[in-house]
Amino acid sequence: MLVALRSSRLLTSHHNADRAFRMEQQQAIYGFLGELQMENYRAREEDVDVWILRLLEEGSVDAANLNDCCLSGDLPAPSPSPDANDNGHVGIYRIDAELLNFNYLTGPRKSGPRGTRKRRTSPWNSMFYTSRKNNSRWTAKEVERLVQGVSKFGVGRWTNLKQNFFKRSIRTAVNLKDKWRNLLKTYQEGSQKTTQLHLEPSLVERIRKLAEKQQMQHI
DNA sequence: GTAGGGTTAGCG
């Protein structure tokens, strides 16, 4: 699935009056990305390829896989304080009206793994919504990154892991911890849980190995 | 900041 996303730098100056609007824009694009992620899961397991044609005017990202960037680190996450970044690398983008008419969204839903949870209203209905919280399911790529992180830092170093492997991802340290717990529940020896996300056998094997190690240390 | 119990969306 390929989606072209056109965006441009919104504002260069930094007026107080613009700030709320900028924040809204910022949230809107992340809401949009959340929707993409959801569609991704509805459609299939692979990641959506999102191409960004023009990002910040300074051109920090060119033709990047936005979905992966956003979830796994290379795109700036929404900044909690708009004052924090004046260097042009704040994640503020303009959404063109035609974005709302992406036809892949109007097509028929495919069967497959269930979609992401959606507690908040879709940005397609209301242009802006408040947060990316509670919206996104983990991709296999993210799980792989998590497993890499756990094998490097060990279990329990979630903040460390967050800073090194999920720096600008939407995932918080707590999210990482919870996901690891879920992975153990699902893939640990003897578990008969049915999985929703199909991981590479080698990745599952790595999870099992780490789980074993973790148990040994725990006793 | 982390561990671990609790809560809930989304689906069969």
Next chain:
DNA sequence: CGCTAACCCTAC
């Protein structure tokens, strides 16, 4: 209605 994954709550 039950289950799972993602997320929340909060003691420590």
